[in-house]
Amino acid sequence: MSAYNRYQGAMCGENEYLLRQVLRNEWDFDGFTICDFVWGVKDTVASASSGLDIEMPITHFYGEKLLEAVREGEVTEQTIDESALRIIRTLLAHEHFIEEHKKEGSCDYRKHQELALRCAGEGITLLKNEDQLLPIDCKKGKKIVVLGSYADRENIGDRGSSQVYAPYVVTILQGITEYPADVEVIYYSGESASHCRRLAKEADVVVIVAGNDYLDEGECVANESADVTVQNEGGDRTDCLGLKEEQLRIIDAVGKVRQDAVVVLVGGSMILMDEWEDQVGAILMAYYPGMEGGKAVADVLFGKTNPGGKLPFVIPKKKEDLPEIDWDAEEFRYDYYHGYTLLNKSHVKPLYPFGYGLSYTTFTLAGMKAWRDEENLYASVIAKNTGKREGSEVVQMYVGAADSKVERPEYVLKDFQKIRLDAGEEKEVKLVCPIREMAYFDEGRNEFVAEFSIPYEVYVGTSSLREDLWVRKV
Secondary structure: OOOHHHHHHHHHHOOOOHHHHHHHOOOOOOOOOOOOOOOOOHHHHHHHOOOOEEEEOOOOOHHHHHHHHHHHHOEEEHHHHHHHHHHHHHHHHHHHHHHHHHOOOOOOHHHHHHHHHHHHHHHHHEEHHHHOOOOOOOOOEEEEEOHHHHHHEEEOOOOOOOOOOOOOOOOHHHHHHHHOOOOOEEEEOHHHHHHHHHHHHHHOOOEEEOOOOOOHOOOOOOOOOOOOOOOOOOOOOOOOOOOHHHHHHHHHHHHHOOOOOOEEEOOOOOOOOOHHHHOEEEEEOOOOOOOHHHHHHHHHOOOOOHHHHOOOOEEOOHHHHOOOOOOOOOOOOOOOHHHHHHHHHOOOOOOOOOOOEOOOOOOEEEEEEEEEEEOOOEEEEEEEEEEEOOOOEEEEEEEOOOOOOOOOOOEEEEEEEEEEEEEOOEEEEEEEEEHHHHEEOOOOEEEEEEEOOOEEEEEEOOOHHHHHHHHEEE
16 A cells, blocks of 8 residues: 555544554654755665655655656655655644644634743843943933944845744834834945944944855855756855944044944854954844844844843954864865864963853852762852843853863853843852763774763853863863
């Protein structure tokens, strides 16, 4: 009985027992598999015979080519039946949820919008805030100048396979303009440096929006077939790991008349700041903040939201602190060390460390303890909000293995916990790392090996910076 006939029988209600078998996974088949988008498949026969079920999203190697492979006997009908059954089983297992979702009123879009706003606000990272420039004082009549074309652009990330089709996007300019404050907002895209300087001189607050978009770090699909001529825009940043020239000109122009501008960065990866970081007073990393991103940025700028995001990457002081990459090489080997582990090994201090992020309030950590049992490493610390308003902090646990049989980084992140504290409030934070998570791969034995008998170094802090970490050996 073919998988197609089984599916028809189940869907038509002719074989209830069959349907129960499908849903209970009583047939001995593996899970439902799909390829990476567009060029994830390289060979029809090899892919189908290896258990790939669906080629996404355009059929280059399946479809007619797969049918021909079956006719020629290169792929068996049993292989197709098993693949089809995995797909059908998944459809049947989720049919109830799909139908429920389709019902009118079954989805509360307002809650989705609130979640999008919260996610954006929680992630925004305050990197610099000299003289407490932020949050912006909303005194009546204040003039705020917003500079940079990215302020007035819908910029929520990649337009390739990870593209999100948002029903609307609140730009950063829109978020600032619509914020309920009695201030005057003036926007200029920034083509003329002299006009930027004039506006900056007359303003109470200058906000510069800069960074990247999908053209800088979006998905790029190479032309790998003679009959396919589509070439997507986008790709990796190569020469420019910092800001674009037009953005640097705006910062430089404003910096000549004042050094208290606020820079809001958008982008999905590290941005070098060595050329301009000392010319501005405050820096916010907004990443790609999504459809409610403009509102989330405005909430942080004006203080409705207290930023609590942490950097998911390290920002070095200069390009030379990063590994060298030959973009024209046909083969390249990545070293064992990268990110903060590489800078630690090289004894190089970053501009902003991994896990770093400021707040509109202040926190202290005290009373660190560390211990272990047969299976886990533990740490605890007392976190206290020593400022004047509520806020969140991320307590981080790093673990090192100096006595390991193999070479290791000095320490790596193994646990963290985000806590929210009112002004003056304190809380004990407990963190744990299973020793098995410190296992290394033994190539000779072809397996991971956990070292239960050696001592470990347990570090606790609010970033990866060595000077700011408490350490105990257990």
